Amino acid sequence: MNKIDKIFIDGNFYRNLENFLNEKFQNSKFFILVDENTIKKCLPELIFNIPLLNNAEIIEIESGEENKTLETCVQIWEFLSEMKADRNSILINLGGGVISDMGGFIACCFKRGIKFINIPTTLLAQVDASIGGKLGVDINNFKNIVGLFSFPEAVFINTEYLKTLPEKQLLSGFAEIIKYSLIDDDENLWQIVNSISLKNIIIDITRTEIIKKSIKIKNKIVSQDPKEKNLRKVLNFGHTIGHAFETFSLSHTKNHLLHGEAVAIGLICESYLSNIFAGLNNDNLNKIVKLISSVYDNYKIDEKDFDILLDIMTNDKKNIDDNINFTLISSIGKPIINQNIEKKYIIDSLKYYQNIIV
Ligand SMILES: NC(=O)c1ccc[n+]([C@@H]2O[C@H](COP(=O)([O-])OP(=O)(O)OC[C@H]3O[C@@H](n4cnc5c(N)ncnc54)[C@H](O)[C@@H]3O)[C@@H](O)[C@H]2O)c1
Ligand SMILES: [Zn+2]
Known part of the structure; x- marks a missing residue:
C-alpha cells in the first residue's frame, strides 16, 4: 500500500477499532507485537475491550532502541513462520516508535508482505513514528539504515495510554x-x-x-x-x-x-x-x-x-x-x-x- 490510510484518534477508540477489525479482518489470524511495558500497561485493556483479539498470538520483545535490529526481526520472522502466519494474517504494533518502525518492517518483508495496524502508545509514536510510513531497523548504532516506505492499514490512537508513560x-x-x-x-x-x-x-x-x-x-x-x-x-x-x-x-x-x-x-x-x-x-x-x-x-x-x-x-x-x-x-x-x-x-x-x- 502506498498511501496514508485511516487515522483514528480517541472518540470511541475501542469501538472504532473493533468495528474496523470486524469489517476488514474477521477471518484473519492476529499477531500483536508488544514490549515488556506495553504488554502490562496497554495490552490487557485492549484484549478486554476487543474479544476478537482474545486468540491473538502475542509477540513480546525487549524494549529499547538497542533491540531495533535485524536479529530481533529474524526471531520474529521465525516465530511467525512457526505459527503459520500467512498473507491473511495481520500484525498489530502496540507500542512506541521502536515497535511501529520494526513491526511495520517485519510485516512488509514477511512472505513479501502481510498487513499491519499501528496502535502507538508513546507521544512520539502518536504524533510521528506511527504515521509517516517510514519503517526500518538500525545496524551497528546507525539508525534506520535498513528499511522501506509502507503504510499501515490504519492507525488507532488512544491518548489514555499516555497516562502510564514516563515523563x-x-x-x-x-x-x-x-x-x-x-x-x-x-x-x-x-x-x-x-x-x-x-x-x-x-x-x-x-x-x-x-x-x-x-x-x-x-x-x-x-x-x-x-x-x-x-x-x-x-x-x-x-x-x-x-x-x-x-x-x-x-x-x-x-x-x-x-x-x-x-x-x-x-x-x-x-x-x-x-x-x-x-x-x-x-x-x-x-x-x-x-x-x-x-x-x-x-x-x-x-x-x-x-x-x-x-x-x-x-x-x-x-x-x-x-x-x-x-x-x-x-x-x-x-x-x-x-x-x-x-x-x-x-x-x-x-x-x-x-x-x-x-
Ligand atoms: N518512522 C518514523 O517516521 C519515526 C519518526 C520518529 C521516530 N522514529 C523512531 O521511533 C523510535 C522512538 O520511539 P519512542 O520514543 O516511542 O520509543 P520506544 O518505542 O522505545 O518507547 C519508549 C519507552 O516507552 C515504553 N512505553 C511505550 N508505551 C508505553 C506506555 N503507554 N506506558 C508506559 N511505557 C510505555 C516502551 O516500552 C519504551 O520503554 C526510534 O527508534 C526512532 O528512530 C521513527
Ligand atoms: Zn524525529
Missing part, C-alpha cells in the same frame, strides 16, 4: 511537536506550544488538540511527498544534527539520549544555522532557544567530540555526495529544504549550543 518519554515526543510548530504555521501550533505552562506541561502536551494538529501537519506533508523526494524533507528540521547526537550518545557514551531529546538539541543548532543562513531573526531564534532550554536538561558535549558528530552527519543517508544537507527555517513556520552547509559553520552551531547550556 522523560513524554518530553521526548514533545520535541517533535515543537518541530511541527516551527515548520508549519497553518495550525497555529507555535502559539499553542508557547502558551503551555511549564507547571502543567505533562497534562498540556498530551491534549488531544495538540496531538491532532501535529498529526494533521505531518499527514499533510507526507501525503504530498510520501517517499521524501522533496517537500517531506521539511520534517528533517532539527534532525541532521539531532540524529548525530542520538547516534553519538548511543555509540560513544553511557548517557543515551532519547530520540526527541536529541532532536531538541538539533532544533537549537539548526535554528542557529537558520539565523545565519536562512533569515530567521534574532528574536525568533531566542524564543526557540528559550522554549527548548526551559523544557530539556542540558547535554554536555566536549569539543573533542565535534569530529565524531560531523563524521556521523557525513554518513547520514540523507546526504548526497559529501555535503551535509539541512532543512532550515526562514521564519517560524517557513521551512526551506536542501541547504548545504559547510562543516565549519556546523561546528559553530555546536559551539553555540555549548555556550547556551553553561
Whole structure:
C-alpha cells in the first residue's frame, strides 16, 4: 500500500477499532507485537475491550532502541513462520516508535508482505513514528539504515495510554511537536506550544488538540511527498544534527539520549544555522532557544567530540555526495529544504549550543 490510510484518534477508540477489525479482518489470524511495558500497561485493556483479539498470538520483545535490529526481526520472522502466519494474517504494533518502525518492517518483508495496524502508545509514536510510513531497523548504532516506505492499514490512537508513560518519554515526543510548530504555521501550533505552562506541561502536551494538529501537519506533508523526494524533507528540521547526537550518545557514551531529546538539541543548532543562513531573526531564534532550554536538561558535549558528530552527519543517508544537507527555517513556520552547509559553520552551531547550556 502506498498511501496514508485511516487515522483514528480517541472518540470511541475501542469501538472504532473493533468495528474496523470486524469489517476488514474477521477471518484473519492476529499477531500483536508488544514490549515488556506495553504488554502490562496497554495490552490487557485492549484484549478486554476487543474479544476478537482474545486468540491473538502475542509477540513480546525487549524494549529499547538497542533491540531495533535485524536479529530481533529474524526471531520474529521465525516465530511467525512457526505459527503459520500467512498473507491473511495481520500484525498489530502496540507500542512506541521502536515497535511501529520494526513491526511495520517485519510485516512488509514477511512472505513479501502481510498487513499491519499501528496502535502507538508513546507521544512520539502518536504524533510521528506511527504515521509517516517510514519503517526500518538500525545496524551497528546507525539508525534506520535498513528499511522501506509502507503504510499501515490504519492507525488507532488512544491518548489514555499516555497516562502510564514516563515523563522523560513524554518530553521526548514533545520535541517533535515543537518541530511541527516551527515548520508549519497553518495550525497555529507555535502559539499553542508557547502558551503551555511549564507547571502543567505533562497534562498540556498530551491534549488531544495538540496531538491532532501535529498529526494533521505531518499527514499533510507526507501525503504530498510520501517517499521524501522533496517537500517531506521539511520534517528533517532539527534532525541532521539531532540524529548525530542520538547516534553519538548511543555509540560513544553511557548517557543515551532519547530520540526527541536529541532532536531538541538539533532544533537549537539548526535554528542557529537558520539565523545565519536562512533569515530567521534574532528574536525568533531566542524564543526557540528559550522554549527548548526551559523544557530539556542540558547535554554536555566536549569539543573533542565535534569530529565524531560531523563524521556521523557525513554518513547520514540523507546526504548526497559529501555535503551535509539541512532543512532550515526562514521564519517560524517557513521551512526551506536542501541547504548545504559547510562543516565549519556546523561546528559553530555546536559551539553555540555549548555556550547556551553553561
Ligand atoms: N518512522 C518514523 O517516521 C519515526 C519518526 C520518529 C521516530 N522514529 C523512531 O521511533 C523510535 C522512538 O520511539 P519512542 O520514543 O516511542 O520509543 P520506544 O518505542 O522505545 O518507547 C519508549 C519507552 O516507552 C515504553 N512505553 C511505550 N508505551 C508505553 C506506555 N503507554 N506506558 C508506559 N511505557 C510505555 C516502551 O516500552 C519504551 O520503554 C526510534 O527508534 C526512532 O528512530 C521513527
Ligand atoms: Zn524525529
